[in-house]
Amino acid sequence: MPWIEDVISLLEAGSVGSYGSTIFKTSKASVPAGDGPFTSVTETGGSGTEETHNEVTDPAYHMPGAQVLVRGKDVAATRAKARAAYRALRITNRTVNSVWYRKIRALHEPRDLGLDPQGRIQFVVNVVGDKSFS
Numbered sequence: 001m002p003w004i005e006d007v008i009s010l011l012e013a014g015s016v017g018s019y020g021s022t023i024f025k026t027s028k029a030s031v032p033a034g035d036g037p038f039t040s041v042t043e044t045g046g047s048g049t050e051e052t053h054n055e056v057t058d059p060a061y062h063m064p065g066a067q068v069l070v071r072g073k074d075v076a077a078t079r080a081k082a083r084a085a086y087r088a089l090r091i092t093n094r095t096v097n098s099v100w101y102r103k104i105r106a107l108h109e110p111r112d113l114g115l116d117p118q119g120r121i122q123f124v125v126n127v128v129g130d131k132s133f134s
Contacts, residue, residue: 003064003129006096007041007089010104011068014088016081036072036120037081047128058133061102065128069113071120082110082123089127102130 004026008019016039017023023039024031031038044065068085072078092103106127113122 003131004041004043004066006099006101006129006131007066007068007104007127009097010088010091011039011041011085014084016084016088031071033118035074037070037074037078038072039081039085040069040071042067042069044126060133061130062133063128063130065126068125068127069122070110070124071116071122073120075121078121079110079123082125086110086125089125100132104129 008023008025011023012018017037019025022037023041025041027040027042029040031040044067046065047063068082068089070078070082070085072081086106086109089104089106091101094101104127106125108126110123110125113124116122
């Protein structure tokens with residue numbers, strides 16, 4: 001399964017929301033105009049690959065990135081969802097949707113990005129995975 005689906009699975013398991021209702025993927029997603037909080041997940045560049053002595057043709061590990069953006073009218077509820085996403089996306093030595101991850105780590109604490117065009121507060125967390133390449 002693609003990386004973004006693995007991130008969404010972890011967010012759902014962490015009670016951040018449910019895909020298609022309060023969690024959306026890619027920058028093309030149409031996020032509802034309501035009060036939220038709503039969570040958007042988009043892929044970012046990540047941090048490359050890692051080769052090992054046994055994997056010379058393809059990299060052994062891939063390090064994809066994602067940005068998790070939570071937006072909503074209520075500051076406390078939106079911040080709480082961003083913190084829940086931050087906690088849900090911190091794993092070590094675990095399989096997610098048949099893909100083995102050495103780890104997934106947040107690159108920073110949830111950060112206030114200001115207001116979206118509809119006046120909702122936005123908090124963002126960027127994460128990077130470390131997963132088997134195959």
